[in-house]
Amino acid sequence: MPFTPSTTPESVRRVACVGAGVIGGGWVAHFLARGYDVTAWDPAEDAEDKLRRLVSAAWPALEQLGLADGASPDRLTVAPTLAAAVADADFVQESAPEKLELKRSLLAELDAATPPGVVIASSTSGYPMTDMQTTATAPSRLVVGHPFNPPYLIPLVEVVGGTHTDPAAVAWASRFYDLAGKSVITMDRELPGFIANRLQEALWREALHMVANGEATVEDIDASITEGPGLRWAFMGPCLTFALAGGEGGMAHMLDHFGPSLKSPWTRLEAPELDRALRDAMVDGCATAAGDRSYADLVAERDQGVINVLRATGRLPQPTPHPSHSPQPAHPTASARLPLPLRLSPIPLFRQVVQEDWIDYNGHLSEAYYVLVFGFATDALMDASGLGAGYRARTGRSLYTVEAHVRYLDEVPRGSQLAVRTTVLGVAAKKLRVLHEMYRCDPAGEPSGDPVATEELFTLHVDQRQGCAVPFPDATRDLLAAAVAPSPEWAGHGIRPVGA
Known part of the structure; x- marks a missing residue:
C-alpha cells in the first residue's frame, strides 16, 4: 500500500x-x-x-x-x-x-x-x-x-x-x-x-580489547580521543581528516603513502569475550575517571562541552519560528558565533569571528558588538572556572556584573577574527575583578599588535534564589586566586588590579 x-x-x-x-x-x-x-x-x-x-x-x-x-x-x-x-x-x-x-x-x-x-x-x-x-x-x-x-x-x-x-x-x-x-x-x-553506530562500535570494541589485554586504561583511552582525533572529528570527519594527512596530494597521496599500514596489526575488529574481569575493569575504570563527580555533574559537563563544540564550529542553532507559524524552515542556520575557548592556562583565550550583521555603515565593528564579544569572553571564563550553565542549573548561582568600563582603542574591519585575552585582576569571597583585552588576529589566528578594546569588570557571585551575593565555592575561588595577575604587568594599561 x-x-x-x-x-x-x-x-x-x-x-x-x-x-x-x-x-x-x-x-x-x-x-x-x-x-x-x-x-x-x-x-x-x-x-x-x-x-x-x-x-x-x-x-x-x-x-x-x-x-x-x-x-x-x-x-x-x-x-x-x-x-x-x-x-x-x-x-x-x-x-x-x-x-x-x-x-x-x-x-x-x-x-x-x-x-x-x-x-x-x-x-x-x-x-x-x-x-x-x-x-x-x-x-x-x-x-x-x-x-x-x-x-x-x-x-x-x-x-x-x-x-x-x-x-x-x-x-x-x-x-x-x-x-x-x-x-x-x-x-x-x-x-x-x-553508519555512525558501526563506526562507534568498531572503536568501542578495540577499546575493550586494549583494556582486556592490559594495553591501556579507561582513562588513557578516553583521553586519547578527547585530546586527540575527537577534537578534529567534531568538525571534520575521519575521511577528510585523513585526506589532510596527505598534504597537497590529499587522500590519493595519503593512501599511496600510508596504505601498506592497513595490514599492520593496529586493530582487532572482533569483540573480546566480555567476562567478569573485563566488565569489572571497565566499571572500575569509569568510576576512577569520574572521581567525586556525580551523574548530574557529568551530564552538565557533557552538555556544556557539546554546546561549546557547536559554538566553535559555527553550528549553534539560532532561535527560529515554529514551521507551522512561519513560511521559513525552523532548522539551525550556520553561525560562527560563540566559539570554544582554547584550552590555555590559567584563563582560556577566547576567539570570535566578526559577523556580517555586526558591521556598521562605516564598514567596521559596531560599538555594541565590542561589548557583546566581551560578554562571550566572560561566558568562557565562567565555563573555565566551573561557573557555567551546569553550575547555574544545579545551584541557581551565577556571576552578576555590577560595573563595567570599556575603552574603544581601534577600529575592527569587516572579516576580522578577534581574540580576547582574559586576566583575573582580583578575587575576594564574593567578588571578582576581570580585565578583557581584545586583539585582532594575524593570518595564523594568533593575537597581534595592540588591543583594539579593553573591558574591566566588577562582578558579584549571586544566589538567584536568595537574591543576594554569596561566597564562591572554595575550589573556584582558589582557581581564580591562583590566576590573579601581578600589578606591574598591567601598569602600562592604566589599570590598578584589586587585591584579594
Whole structure:
C-alpha cells in the first residue's frame, strides 16, 4: 500500500513520543524546544515523573542552544494510554527498549492506533526496519529515525526505510527532521547498526580489547580521543581528516603513502569475550575517571562541552519560528558565533569571528558588538572556572556584573577574527575583578599588535534564589586566586588590579 501523507512536514504541530526513557525523553525535550506540542506515553508507573525531571534538567542547555517561538515544557502532555498518545499526532517517534519482538509488536500496535497518513519512526539503534515491520498492516509508513544520545543536543539522525517502506515516507521523515533542527543522513539502503553506530562500535570494541589485554586504561583511552582525533572529528570527519594527512596530494597521496599500514596489526575488529574481569575493569575504570563527580555533574559537563563544540564550529542553532507559524524552515542556520575557548592556562583565550550583521555603515565593528564579544569572553571564563550553565542549573548561582568600563582603542574591519585575552585582576569571597583585552588576529589566528578594546569588570557571585551575593565555592575561588595577575604587568594599561 503506497504512503499518502495526511499533512506536510511544515504543518506538523503535535508529535507523539512513545517510550519515555533516556532516548525517548531526550526526543521529548528536543521537540518541545523546537516549539511543538508533545504527547508522551510510557507503560512504567513512574514514567511521567522521570520524564518531567529529564526535561527540566535539559532545559537550561536547550535555552542556550536557542528555543523556537512558543517553546515551553508546559506543552508536554503525558497520555494514559498508547492509543490516546497517538490519536491526534502528526508524527510519531517510537523509543522502546531494544528488543526485536517488542519492537515488532509495538510498531504493529502503533500502526493500528495511529491515524492514516502519519509517519511512524523508530529510534532503534541497530535493527533494520525490514525486521521490525513484519506484522504491521501499513508498513509503508514505518521508517527508522535513529538519533544519538542525548537527542536534544546531538544533531545527528539517520533515516532509512525497510523493504516495505514507501520512499515517500522516508523523504517525508527526512524533511520533518530537518525542519525540527536535526542534521539528517538519509540512507539509501539498510545497514545493521546504520553508519555512525558501526563506526562507534568498531572503536568501542578495540577499546575493550586494549583494556582486556592490559594495553591501556579507561582513562588513557578516553583521553586519547578527547585530546586527540575527537577534537578534529567534531568538525571534520575521519575521511577528510585523513585526506589532510596527505598534504597537497590529499587522500590519493595519503593512501599511496600510508596504505601498506592497513595490514599492520593496529586493530582487532572482533569483540573480546566480555567476562567478569573485563566488565569489572571497565566499571572500575569509569568510576576512577569520574572521581567525586556525580551523574548530574557529568551530564552538565557533557552538555556544556557539546554546546561549546557547536559554538566553535559555527553550528549553534539560532532561535527560529515554529514551521507551522512561519513560511521559513525552523532548522539551525550556520553561525560562527560563540566559539570554544582554547584550552590555555590559567584563563582560556577566547576567539570570535566578526559577523556580517555586526558591521556598521562605516564598514567596521559596531560599538555594541565590542561589548557583546566581551560578554562571550566572560561566558568562557565562567565555563573555565566551573561557573557555567551546569553550575547555574544545579545551584541557581551565577556571576552578576555590577560595573563595567570599556575603552574603544581601534577600529575592527569587516572579516576580522578577534581574540580576547582574559586576566583575573582580583578575587575576594564574593567578588571578582576581570580585565578583557581584545586583539585582532594575524593570518595564523594568533593575537597581534595592540588591543583594539579593553573591558574591566566588577562582578558579584549571586544566589538567584536568595537574591543576594554569596561566597564562591572554595575550589573556584582558589582557581581564580591562583590566576590573579601581578600589578606591574598591567601598569602600562592604566589599570590598578584589586587585591584579594
